[in-house]
Each structure stands twice: as C-alpha cells, then as structure tokens.
Amino acid sequence: MSKALDNLRLYAGVLKRVGYTMTFGMLNSGSREELLKLYNSYNGHQNGDATPVDPFIIPKTDVFELFGNDGAAYEGVYECGFGHTTEFELKVISNLVKKWNPHRIFEIGTFQGRTTLNMALNTGSDTEIITLDLPADDLATTKMEIEEGEVRYVKKEVSGERFLGHPAASKIRQVFGDSASFDFNGYINSVDVAFIDGSHAYEYVMNDSEKVFAIMRKGGIIIWHDYTNWPGVWTALNELYQNDIRFRGIRHIGGTSIAILAL
Ligand SMILES: C[S@@+](CC[C@H](N)C(=O)[O-])C[C@H]1O[C@@H](n2cnc3c(N)ncnc32)[C@H](O)[C@@H]1O
The missing domain is CATH 1.10.287 (Helix Hairpins)
Incomplete structure (x- = not known):
C-alpha cells in the first residue's frame, strides 16, 4: 500500500x-x-543510441567567481518575457558590465532596450553604448536569412522604448541596419564590452561573432545571449569554441543562457 x-x-x-x-x-x-x-x-x-546528445559542450564557469556578490543597480528586471534576458541573466550582465568598467559598449540587437538601459545604469558617465537594431522595414532585404521565430522581435513600433526619455539614455547611441552589412570599421579595437543578441540564425551568430571580435579592445569581454535557447546559437558557438583558437576561451555561465569570452 x-x-x-x-x-x-x-x-x-x-x-x-x-x-x-x-x-x-x-x-x-x-x-x-x-x-x-x-x-x-x-x-x-x-534511436538505439546509448549516449544522449548534450549540445552544450562549452565548459561552465560560475558567476560568483566572475564578479563576487551582486553589486549592480537595476530597472525593469522583472518586466520580461519572450525576447528578453531573464531576471538572473540581466543581473549577471549588469554585474559583468559594472566589473569591466567599459569606455565603450557595442550591443547587437536592441529590441526594447531593457539590457541596454541596465548596462547604462552600471557604467560611468563617460561610457558610450552603441546599440544596433534591424529596422522592421529591412526584414525583407537582410543579407542572410533570420529565423522565422524571431521576426516578431524585429517587427515592433519602437526600438529601445525602455531607455528612450530616460536620463541614462544620454550615454546610448542607437544605430540601425543589418549586422551582416553594417560597417563596423569605425569601431575597430575600441570596444570593451560587446553584447551579441541579434539574429539567432547560425550564419548571423557566426557573422556577428567575427565582426565583434574585430572591434574588441584587449582586456574586453564578449557576451552572447541564448547559447542554450537557439540551435543556431549553440551550433555556432560550439563550432567557434572547438575549431577557432581565438574563441577557445569561451565559457558558459552556469544557470544562464549566457556565454562569455574574456579577451
Ligand atoms: C532577442 S531581441 C534582443 C533583446 C535585447 N538585446 C535585450 O536584451 O533585451 C533581438 C533583436 O535583434 C534584432 N535583430 C535581428 N536580426 C538582426 C540583424 N540582422 N541585425 C541587427 N539586429 C537584428 C531584432 O530586431 C531584435 O530587436
């Protein structure tokens, strides 16, 4: 019984x-x-396969080893859903940004600007945050194909609504275009923190990682979102981690979908 x-x-x-x-x-x-x-x-x-496939091959790192205790400031942490970072991820990114104390941040994929705003709240007054977004009108003319499931994040009335009109917005510069055809030349060797969260299609993650690597300053950090959420992201990052020596140091932050590369 x-x-x-x-x-x-x-x-x-x-x-x-x-x-x-x-x-x-x-x-x-x-x-x-x-x-x-x-x-x-x-x-x-x-399939009779004794070994289940775990696609997340990138070694994990612990957040507290990275930045100790939570010392960042936030806004709108709990106002999230599809298309956003989770509460915990936003706190992790805010703390990483605070620790890196960057002069220049480059974000690919603005959406509502929730992460952009929180990066602004955790940086000095002389920090410049550039955030690139694909205008809805350019959807049909992107250089590569974006995922069908992410079209809804592109199709929006306003890009960056979370920071527009906010006092911290003075640090934020919005730029618009397709990350595959955007001219990154003016940013070479000048970025301390990059946040890659644009299209999640494999070709785009490869393109964005390559373009961002070229604009990073030594000592900077690249942050990718959605490593565990989109096949295009984990396939691209696994490939970079395994096959490209420049990306061998990528680490997956446990309990999040964030991957980082400290340069
Ligand atoms: C998931 S949302 C970004 C979320 C945002 N980074 C945050 O943390 O709140 C993806 C964004 O990437 C943009 N995007 C998609 N494809 C792009 C492309 N090829 N070039 C630039 N931005 C792109 C979309 O318009 C959308 O705003």
Missing part, C-alpha cells in the same frame, strides 16, 4: 514539474535546458 502511495506521490510530483515546465517554465532558460535534455535523451533511446 505504502509503495503504491509512494508511486502516486512520485507521479503527482513529476506531473506538477512537467506542468510548470511546459507553461511558465518556458520563460526560464533552465527549464528549457531541462526540456532539451529530456528530448535528447528520449530521442537517443528511441
């Missing part, structure tokens, strides 16, 4: 967890990672 009760409890517990993961949990990168692992292990067994 007690065995049957134990099984019932186990069943109810798993059902509750699956219910959460398939609904609200989808907003959380940890839950999405869990789902992906489940999917991989299920498919692995179905």
Whole structure:
C-alpha cells in the first residue's frame, strides 16, 4: 500500500514539474535546458543510441567567481518575457558590465532596450553604448536569412522604448541596419564590452561573432545571449569554441543562457 502511495506521490510530483515546465517554465532558460535534455535523451533511446546528445559542450564557469556578490543597480528586471534576458541573466550582465568598467559598449540587437538601459545604469558617465537594431522595414532585404521565430522581435513600433526619455539614455547611441552589412570599421579595437543578441540564425551568430571580435579592445569581454535557447546559437558557438583558437576561451555561465569570452 505504502509503495503504491509512494508511486502516486512520485507521479503527482513529476506531473506538477512537467506542468510548470511546459507553461511558465518556458520563460526560464533552465527549464528549457531541462526540456532539451529530456528530448535528447528520449530521442537517443528511441534511436538505439546509448549516449544522449548534450549540445552544450562549452565548459561552465560560475558567476560568483566572475564578479563576487551582486553589486549592480537595476530597472525593469522583472518586466520580461519572450525576447528578453531573464531576471538572473540581466543581473549577471549588469554585474559583468559594472566589473569591466567599459569606455565603450557595442550591443547587437536592441529590441526594447531593457539590457541596454541596465548596462547604462552600471557604467560611468563617460561610457558610450552603441546599440544596433534591424529596422522592421529591412526584414525583407537582410543579407542572410533570420529565423522565422524571431521576426516578431524585429517587427515592433519602437526600438529601445525602455531607455528612450530616460536620463541614462544620454550615454546610448542607437544605430540601425543589418549586422551582416553594417560597417563596423569605425569601431575597430575600441570596444570593451560587446553584447551579441541579434539574429539567432547560425550564419548571423557566426557573422556577428567575427565582426565583434574585430572591434574588441584587449582586456574586453564578449557576451552572447541564448547559447542554450537557439540551435543556431549553440551550433555556432560550439563550432567557434572547438575549431577557432581565438574563441577557445569561451565559457558558459552556469544557470544562464549566457556565454562569455574574456579577451
Ligand atoms: C532577442 S531581441 C534582443 C533583446 C535585447 N538585446 C535585450 O536584451 O533585451 C533581438 C533583436 O535583434 C534584432 N535583430 C535581428 N536580426 C538582426 C540583424 N540582422 N541585425 C541587427 N539586429 C537584428 C531584432 O530586431 C531584435 O530587436
């Protein structure tokens, strides 16, 4: 009898967890990672493959080793959903930015500007933050193909609405265009922090990583979002990590979808 009760409890517990993961949990990168692992292990067994595929091969690093305790300032941390960094990711990025104390930040993919604003809140008054966004009108003419699932982040009335009119916006310079055809030449060797969060298509992540690498200053840091969320991102970053010596130092920040490369 007690065995049957134990099984019932186990069943109810798993059902509750699956219910959460398939609904609200989808907003959380940890839950999405869990789902992906489940999917991989299920498919692995179905295909008679004894080793489930874990696509996240980049070694993990711990946030507290990177910046110690949370000392950053925030706005709109909990106002997020699809297309945004999670609360924890925003705190991680804010702390990284604060620690790196950059003169110049370059972001690819502005969206509402929630991360842009929080980067501005955690930098000095002489910091310049350049944020590049693809105008909705340019959707049909991008040099490479973006993912269908991200069209909704491009199609918006306003780019950067979270910082427009905010006092910290004086540090932020918006630029518009397609990251594959944008002219990065004026920024070579001048960027201390780069945040790559534009298109999540493989070709774009490869393009953006290459373009951003060229504009970084020694001692800077490249931050990628969505390593564990989009196949195009993890395929590109795994490839760079494995095959390109310049990217061998990439690390995945545990508990987030963020990957970093400290130069
Ligand atoms: C996921 S959202 C970025 C979220 C934002 N970085 C944040 O943390 O809140 C992706 C953004 O990338 C932009 N984007 C997509 N493809 C792009 C491209 N080829 N060049 C420049 N920006 C692009 C979209 O318009 C969208 O604003």
